[in-house]
Amino acid sequence: MNLPAIALSVFRESVRDKVFYNLLLFAVVLVAASLLVGTTTAGQDVKIIKDLGLAATSLFGVFIAVFVGINLVWKEVERRSVYSLLSKPVRRHALVLGKYLGLGLTLLVNVSVMALALYAVLAYMNWSFPENIRRSWEAPALDPALLVAFLLILAQLLVVTAVALFFSTFSSPMLSAVFTFGLYVVGHFNADLKHFEAIVGSRPVAWLARTLYYVLPNLAPFDVKAQVVHGQPIAAGYVGLTLLYAAVYSGMLLGAASLVFARRDLK
Amino acid sequence: MSTRARAWIAGSALAALLGSAVGLQLLRDRWYGEPQPGDALLYVRSPEAMRRLALSYSALLADVYWIRAVQYYGGRRLARDPKGSYDQLYPLLDIATSLDPMFAIAYRFGAVFLSEELPGGAGRPDLAIALLEKGWRSNPAGWQYPYDIAFVHYWTRQDFAAAAEWFAKAADVPGAPWWVRSMAAVTAARGGNRQASRALFRVQLETAESEWVRRNAIERLQQLDAMDQIDALTWASRQFASRHGRFARSWDELAREGLVRGRPVDPAGLPYVLDPETGVASLSPQSTLNPLPTGARGR
Numbered sequence: 184m185n186l187p188a189i190a191l192s193v194f195r196e197s198v199r200d201k202v203f204y205n206l207l208l209f210a211v212v213l214v215a216a217s218l219l220v221g222t223t224t225a226g227q228d229v230k231i232i233k234d235l236g237l238a239a240t241s242l243f244g245v246f247i248a249v250f251v252g253i254n255l256v257w258k259e260v261e262r263r264s265v266y267s268l269l270s271k272p273v274r275r276h277a278l279v280l281g282k283y284l285g286l287g288l289t290l291l292v293n294v295s296v297m298a299l300a301l302y303a304v305l306a307y308m309n310w311s312f313p314e315n316i317r318r319s320w321e322a323p324a325l326d327p328a329l330l331v332a333f334l335l336i337l338a339q340l341l342v343v344t345a346v347a348l349f350f351s352t353f354s355s356p357m358l359s360a361v362f363t364f365g366l367y368v369v370g371h372f373n374a375d376l377k378h379f380e381a382i383v384g385s386r387p388v389a390w391l392a393r394t395l396y397y398v399l400p401n402l403a404p405f406d407v408k409a410q411v412v413h414g415q416p417i418a419a420g421y422v423g424l425t426l427l428y429a430a431v432y433s434g435m436l437l438g439a440a441s442l443v444f445a446r447r448d449l450k
Numbered sequence: 451m452s453t454r455a456r457a458w459i460a461g462s463a464l465a466a467l468l469g470s471a472v473g474l475q476l477l478r479d480r481w482y483g484e485p486q487p488g489d490a491l492l493y494v495r496s497p498e499a500m501r502r503l504a505l506s507y508s509a510l511l512a513d514v515y516w517i518r519a520v521q522y523y524g525g526r527r528l529a530r531d532p533k534g535s536y537d538q539l540y541p542l543l544d545i546a547t548s549l550d551p552m553f554a555i556a557y558r559f560g561a562v563f564l565s566e567e568l569p570g571g572a573g574r575p576d577l578a579i580a581l582l583e584k585g586w587r588s589n590p591a592g593w594q595y596p597y598d599i600a601f602v603h604y605w606t607r608q609d610f611a612a613a614a615e616w617f618a619k620a621a622d623v624p625g626a627p628w629w630v631r632s633m634a635a636v637t638a639a640r641g642g643n644r645q646a647s648r649a650l651f652r653v654q655l656e657t658a659e660s661e662w663v664r665r666n667a668i669e670r671l672q673q674l675d676a677m678d679q680i681d682a683l684t685w686a687s688r689q690f691a692s693r694h695g696r697f698a699r700s701w702d703e704l705a706r707e708g709l710v711r712g713r714p715v716d717p718a719g720l721p722y723v724l725d726p727e728t729g730v731a732s733l734s735p736q737s738t739l740n741p742l743p744t745g746a747r748g749r
Contacts, residue, residue, distance in 0.1 A: 220517075227555055231513045238510035319660040321554070371505045406506035413552040 186281045189273070193255065193285020194292075202251060202289060205243045206296050212239060213304050229308055229324050230412055236301035237332050237408040243297070244290055244340040245367065251289070252347025253359035255282040256444060276441035283348050283437055290340045298333045322414030331422055332411040338429040339405035343367055345436035346400060352444040370402030400432055492541055497548030504549055512550030519543050519556070523563045527570060536572035539563060543581055547588075557585030558598055559662060565606045567741045575606040593626035600637070604650070605670065605743060610641020629653055648674050672717035673739050679714065680742075683722055683731035686710055690729075697729035 197203070213236055220231045256279065259265040268278060302325060309317065309324035322328065346366050350359035376399075379392030404425050407417050479485075494500050504511045519542040526534050543560035547553055563571055565578035579599050586595035600616035603609045617634035620626055633650055640646040651670045658664035686709040690698045693707070701724060704710045714722050720734040733740055 227513070227516065231517075234509045234513050238507045241506060316661060368505065372502070403506070408506070409509040409550055409552060412509060415552070 186277055186284060189278060189281025190284035190288055193282055194288045197251065197286070197289040200251075202247055203293065203296075205247065206293065206300070209239055209243060209297055210300050213300060217304050217308060229305065229312075229320055232304060232308065233301070233329065233412045234408065236297070236304070237329070237336065237412070240294055240297040240301075240333065241336045241339070241408075244294060244336060245343055247290060247293060248286070248340045248344040249347050249360055249363045249367075251286055252344045253351045253356045253363065255286060255348055256351040256440075257354075257356055257359070275445045279348065279352065279441045279444050280437060283344060283433075286344050286348075287341055290337060290344065294333055294337045294340070298330065301329070322412065326411070326414070328411050328414075328417065331417050332408050335405045335407055335422065335425060338426050339402055342400055342402065342405075342429050342433050342436075345433040345440070349436045349440040349443070352440045353447065366400055367402065370400045371406075373399065373401045373403055401428070405429070492538055492545075494545075495541055497545045500545050501548055508549040512546045512553055512556070515542055515546035515549065516553065516556050519546060519560065519563070523571075529569075534569055536564075536574075539572050540574065540577045540581070544584075547581065547584060551588035554585070554589070554592065554594070555660070555662075557581055558594060561598055561602060562666060565602045567606070567743075570741060575602050578602050578606070591623065591625065593620045593623035593630065596620035596623065597626075597630060600633070601650075601654075604637060604641065604647070608743070610637055613641060614638035627657065629657070644674055644677065669739070673742055676716045676718075676733060676737075676739050677742055679716065680722070680731045680733070683710065683714055683724070684729065687724060687729040687731060697726050698724065699726045700724065 213232065216235050217228070217232055220228050256265075259268065259278075265278075269275065305324040317324070343363065347359060347363045350362045354362065373396050376392045376396040380386075380389035383389055383392075404421075407422075410417055494503070500511065501508055519539060522538055522542060523536065526536055526539075539560075543556060543564070546556045547560070550556070561578035561582045564581065565571060565573075565575040567573050579602055582595045582599045582602070586592060586599075589595065596616045597620035600613045600620060603616060604613035614634050614637040617630060617637055621631040621634055633653065636646050636649060648671065651667045651674070655664060655667035655671065658667060686704055687698055689709055690704055690707055698704045698707075701710060701713045701721075704724075705712060714731075716722055716733055716737055716739055718738045720737040722731050723734055724731055733742065
């Protein structure tokens with residue numbers, strides 16, 4: 184059994200587990216919001232639909248990444264199906280990597296369908312508003328720059344998946360969920376850690392905080408939703424560096440997960 | 451009993467239970483009164499705390515606070531309670547703009563909500579200016595913020611020197627349209643004059659970037675027209691008094707003298723009110739043009 188086969192089996196399992204039902208909820212939320220917001224937002228319909236679509240993509244994705252991710256390895260061990268898997272020519276690190284790629288594929292499909300649904304709703308809004316109103320929007324309704332926000336959301340979800348998978352190799356799902364959500368929250372407060380010396384006098388504590396800033400996953404840079412919605416430019420170099428950071432950090436976590444799982448006594 | 455029949459019975463029982471719950475609720479509301487929504491509450495008043503709690507969802511949360519601000523303002527405005535207050539309006543707008551510092555409409559419309567005189571708005575031009583200054587600090591390239599501050603000074607505070615100064619600041623921002631500079635000059639030379647005010651709002655109407663700004667300019671122009679009409683009607687009423695030694699009791703009396711044509715209505719379509727004691731014409735209390743600005747006198 185090779186990597187693509189493991190990845191596809193994880194993807195198929197996601198389909199069987201009705202993970203994609205969240206897409207239906209997403210579509211309902213978007214359509215309902217597009218019908219309702221016009222009466223309550225003083226002309227901010229398109230901005231709010233974009234904010235809502237991007238935030239929901241990120242939020243649903245985080246829930247999938249965490250709640251599916253924390254079970255990926257743990258479930259195989261708990262069900263003892265890991266024995267039949269490892270009796271085949273499958274190495275433990277390939278199992279970890281295959282599981283990650285499978286969930287990554289699930290998230291890719293999820294984010295892509297959500298992006299399409301958001302563009303469909305925005306196309307309808309673009310069509311339904313007259314030219315003079317469309318001219319007053321900060322960014323066009325069908326702004327291609329939204330894809331940058333979706334790309335960085337996907338990259339962030341892949342980092343969160345790697346975190347969840349790492350904990351899944353040695354911890355129970357409950358603890359893994361707590362640790363992953365904890366790191367997800369801390370990942371958005373990293374700027375505070377970097378400037379900790381501004382609020383504490385102790386140099387060792389400030390030094391420790393600064394170390395944590397570099398060691399813990401920094402998720403705040405992946406959030407460009409507001410800039411995109413307001414039509415602000417995002418430098419290609421920034422996007423490239425952030426994607427590279429996601430790849431390197433996820434690679435480090437997957438390496439650590441493989442090491443932990445390889446040393447784990449499964450008897 | 452077949453499986454299908456059992457499913458039907460179970461479904462019917464569930465529907466009956468739900469129907470009973472709804473019926474009980476209706477009964478309770480009828481007998482003991484419907485629950486009233488509580489006053490608008492702000493559980494978190496610190497914009498900074500809210501920004502941190504929002505994680506990466508601050509833009510969406512800003513939208514929620516903006517919708518709350520619009521609904522709060524709309525509810526208070528429709529209530530037209532002379533004693534009503536808009537005390538939650540600024541905190542709501544402050545949080546919305548802290549969560550999304552680029553939320554231009556929240557600064558600009560929010561400033562209009564805050565600067566309008568009571569009961570049509572919060573009657574707090576100072577907070578309107580503070581909100582716009584915050585917007586300009588966050589978006590230094592936005593000439594619209596000092597431009598809107600100039601309008602608050604001009605229309606609400608009647609401080610024409612400050613208005614001219616802010617129009618000039620707006621004109622100094624790179625990318626500001628050429629006519630902003632002329633607004634600074636007109637305000638400095640003829641601030642408070644109704645014709646000058648009309649010229650400013652006509653420019654605002656012609657250059658409006660959004661429907662809401664356009665409607666606001668139309669309302670201001672209608673208010674200026676109403677002020678002219680009130681002056682003319684009061685003059686007609688005084689003419690009547692000089693002929694008859696008393697003020698007219700109704701518009702019909704003035705119409706019979708040929709001083710007015712029919713029952714005069716304001717630009718919003720509501721009839722003017724004539725005070726038979728003082729002879730002064732005014733807007734109907736129901737008119738959407740209320741309150742008229744206290745300054746901008748003289749044609």
